[in-house]
Amino acid sequence: MRVMVFVKATADSEAGVMPSTELLIEMGKFNEELIKAGVMLAGDGLKPTRQAKRVAFDGASRTVIDGPFAETRELVAGYWMWEVKDMDEAVEWVKRCPNPMPGPSEIEIRPLYEMSDFAEIMTPEAEALHGGNAAAMGRADG
Amino acid sequence: MAATDTHTDTHPDTHRAIETVFRIERARLIGGLARLLRDVGLAEELAQDALVAALEDWPRGGVPRNPGAWLMAAAKRRAIDRLRRDAMLERKHAEIGRDLEDGRGDAAARIEAALDDDLGDELLGLIFAACHPVLSREARVALTLRLVGGLTTDEIARAFLAAEPTIAQRIVRAKKTLGGAGIAFAVPRGAERMPRLASVLEVIYLIFTEGYAATAGEDLTRPDLCAEARRLGRILAGALPEEPEVFGLLALMELQASRLAARVGADGVPVALPDQDRGRWDWSMIRRGLDALTRAEALGGAEGAYALQAALAACHARARRAEDTDWARIAGLYDRLAVVMPSPVVELNRAVAHSMAFGPEVGLALLAPLEEEPVLRGYAPLPAAKGDFLLRAGRADEARAAFERAAELSRNGPERAFLLARAAACGG
Structure with a gap:
């Protein structure tokens, strides 16, 4: 199964405080372990939300909201995509992660819907659209 | 909010957490211990002992900060105890035995050094050993799934529809063979590297194809085997970032x-490529696949057998609709693949590609010599392809006979049903 692992934001990450050299080294080692175990699919750190934008939807209207955003604990400061056998394994890997922030912090693990989860509910139109996306990805890379 | 503190909990979940830690660490433990002891069976036992120790210790003291290192240290202590106690083993490992006579400290230090020295590639060393060419292909596959994948013999037997005792015996024999041949559980270097790597890639791909196109049984695919093979592929890619064929296979x-x-x-029932709902294709896998192919080609591996097959798969992935498939390019890739990987099966696929690019008669002409090929006798895809060419050439009666022949030969339930349906659709 695939999981998305979110490093939640803190006041420090929102202030753009860069991680210490020590943390960078520790995090590098941790990522190395993930690669060696064949768990890692992708991962990145995100800039503070003062550089972010939101688009709010209400019926036909679209409103652009500039960051920063207030509810710090609900924001995301980084993510990984992992492939693991089950949630237990994902939890175990997260426990091994160095604390990504100078102070208290949280990491959240969210299992992905796989295509097969949608098999029952997807309309033919939606499927056609997704097929188009898959092919477009292929084109863009080729 | 339900929270458990790792370092103080005596929660029943601790048991599960320990099992999970062990599942993650097991192969690396076995690899490190086997490298030291040159006895993979003993290494497996000692790793298991370390788990027992953890199950006793961790619920009381809490899960340690670095559980992998704890398990390795526990296993090393047991290795030392075992070596001291067991005279037979002491003779077998005469060198280590001599050190032991000098006192436990030296031996311990030596073992520490041996284990700390290996730059963390125990897992890779184990993969290379389990896939050693000294073993038969079946043995390599079974041993890799057992030691590296952590599957039980029962799970392996079910995956390959073999009897459990057969698999168990195969694994026991394979371990003995490795021990007898004095195989080092290390990553081969120099001239030995390429043939050993080829063997590893072959095993991984065999595991994958058994999951992707189950050759026998009533399930058409076994996604777990595919997932394990892909995991092994990622491990190799992480460890050997300069090997183009690793990326080709991935x-x-x-x-x-x-x-x-x-x-x-x-x-x-299987759905043939042109009839597949492309909306069900997994775009993130396609993306990673295309990235890996680009990497293989950038490393100079465009003509590698796996990279060429990946390039073929990429042709399909890039086609928005089945009718957009670039069959001329696919036919050209098969021409190149037939050079680096000459085989009747490749020739068969080459015939299919040419039939799609240049017409069914071209396909039939390329197929004719293959019908004499002994390796393809009894190979269901051959009459299935022939049926398809004949049907497209307007020869429905002959097509029906070919599909019926293919159905007769198929060992896979759903595939057989599919072929019979195609035969019925020919009319008559």
Whole structure:
């Protein structure tokens, strides 16, 4: 199964405080372990939300909201995509992660819907659209 | 909010957490211990002992900060105890035995050094040993799934529809063979590297294809085997970032696996590539597959057998609709593949590609010599392809006979049903 692992934001990450050299080294080692175990699919750190934008939807209207955003604990400061056998394994890997922030912090693990989860509910139109996306990805890379 | 503190909990979940830690660490433990002891069976036992120790210790003291290192240290202590106690083993490992006579400290230090020295590639060393060419192909596959994948013999037997005792015996024999041949559980270097790597890639791809296109049984695919093979591919890619064929294989597996969900219809019947609902293809796998293929080509591996097969799979992945498929390019890739990987099966696929690019008569002409090929006698895809060419050439009666022949030869339930349906659709 695939999981998305979110490093939640803190006041420090929102202030753009860069991680210490020590943390960078520790995090590098941790990522190395993930690669060696064949768990890692992708991962990145995100800039503070003062550089972010939101688009709010209400019926036909679209409103652009500039960051920063207030509810710090609900924001995301980084993510990984992992492939693991089950949630237990994902939890175990997260426990091994160095604390990504100078102070208290949280990491959240969210299992992905796989295509097969949608098999029952997807309309033919939606499927056609997704097929188009898959092919477009292929084109863009080729 | 339900929270458990790692370092103080005596929660029943601790047991599960320990099992999970062990599952993650097991292969690395076995690899490190086998490298030291040159006895993979003993290494497995000692790793198991370390788990027992953890199950006793951790619920009381809490899960340690670095559980992998704890398990390795526990296993090393047991290795030392075992070596001291067991005179037979002491003779077998005469060198270590001599050190032991000098006192436990030296031996311990030596073992520490041996284990700390290996730059953390125990897992890779184990993969290379389990895939050693001294073993038969079946033995390599079974041993890799057991030691590296952590599957039980029962799970392996079910995956390959073999009897459990057969698999168990195969694994026991394979371990003995490795011990007898004095195989080092290390990553081969120099001239030895390429043939050993080829053997590893072959085993991984065999595991993958057994999951992707189950050759026997009533399930058409076994996604777990595919997932394990892809995991092994990622491990290799992480460890050997300069080997183009590693990326070629990874690309091939990602691209093929991207179609897993679309390959089987709701009724369990296989869905042929042109009829697949491309909306069910997994675009993130396609993306990773194309990235890996680009990497393989950038490393100078465009003509590698796996990279060429990945390039073939990429042709399908890039086609928005089946009718957009670039069959001329596919035919050209098969021409190149036939050079680096000459085989009747490749020739058969080459005939299919040419039939799609240049017409069914071209396909039939390329197929004719293959019908004499002894290796393809009894190979269901050959009459299935022939049936398809004949039908497209307007020769429905002959097509029906060919599909019926293919159905007769198929060992896979859903595939057989599919072929019979194609025969019926020919009319008559």
